[in-house]
Amino acid sequence: KQEVTQIPAALSVPEGENLVLNCSFTDSAIYNLQWFRQDPGKGLTSLLLIQSSQREQTSGRLNASLDKSSGRSTLYIAASQPGDSATYLCAVRLRETSGSRLTFGEGTQLTVNP
Amino acid sequence: ETGVTQTPRHLVMGMTNKKSLKCEQHLGHNAMYWYKQSAKKPLELMFVYNFKEQTENNSVPSRFSPECPNSSHLFLHLHTLQPEDSALYLCASSQDDSGRARYNEQFFGPGTRLTVL
Numbered sequence: 001k002q003e004v005t006q007i008p009a010a011l012s013v014p015e016g017e018n019l020v021l022n023c024s025f026t027d028s029a030i031y032n033l034q035w036f037r038q039d040p041g042k043g044l045t046s047l048l049l050i051q052s053s054q055r056e057q058t059s060g061r062l063n064a065s066l067d068k069s070s071g072r073s074t075l076y077i078a079a080s081q082p083g084d085s086a087t088y089l090c091a092v093r094l095r096e097t098s099g100s101r102l103t104f105g106e107g108t109q110l111t112v113n114p
Numbered sequence: 115e116t117g118v119t120q121t122p123r124h125l126v127m128g129m130t131n132k133k134s135l136k137c138e139q140h141l142g143h144n145a146m147y148w149y150k151q152s153a154k155k156p157l158e159l160m161f162v163y164n165f166k167e168q169t170e171n172n173s174v175p176s177r178f179s180p181e182c183p184n185s186s187h188l189f190l191h192l193h194t195l196q197p198e199d200s201a202l203y204l205c206a207s208s209q210d211d212s213g214r215a216r217y218n219e220q221f222f223g224p225g226t227r228l229t230v231l
Contacts, residue, residue, distance in 0.1 A: 041224075041225070043118070044222040049219060103156075
């Protein structure tokens with residue numbers, strides 16, 4: 001059974017700092033990996049989607065990497081801002097499951113202090 | 115704001131009540147999903163509908179009853195719930211859930227915060 005782990009569970013940084021969020025998964029036979037953002041009491045917003053054949057994806061100040069063989073992904077946030085404060089979720093889509101089934105990690109709660 | 119809406123946003127109910135959660139997507143998708151998000155736990159997939167047909171029931175207790183009358187609407191009927199059912203219930207949609215569409219992205223609604231007293 002696929003398990004997804006995110007470390008750390010919570011992170012607090014001063015504004016302007018570069019930071020890295022970690023995601024690991026136990027079954028490397030994935031189709032892709034997705035990073036989401038969740039604001040308190042809100043739904044999920046997709047940030048980046050990395051296909052299994054890709055090594056990284058970039059969107060603005062966000063860069064996500066994927067090392068499928070080692071079962072790891074990182075989300076790098078450059079020059080963090082208070083508006084980046086949210087919970088960041090990692091999810092993988094397995095080869096064995098059909099369609100769009102996702103297995104989620106528990107998330108990293110990020111606080112960026114002004 | 116996403117193309118997936120959920121109502122109500124907040125719901126408080128007693129253990130003997132019957133209520134329903136509603137999800138509507140305006141994206142022209144054919145697959146819809148219910149997830150449960152409890153405190154300190156990962157999102158749990160509950161049900162999947164693909165072209166109005168239920169394709170997955172992830173061992174969900176019968177006190178949760180889904181309904182998908184068409185590809186745009188998804189309901190979750192609730193009855194005789196327990197306090198441990200209190201959680202954020204999220205709806206999502208994607209283009210479809212078939213084997214052809216393994217790269218489909220899911221779009222989430224804002225969720226319904228459910229409290230069972």
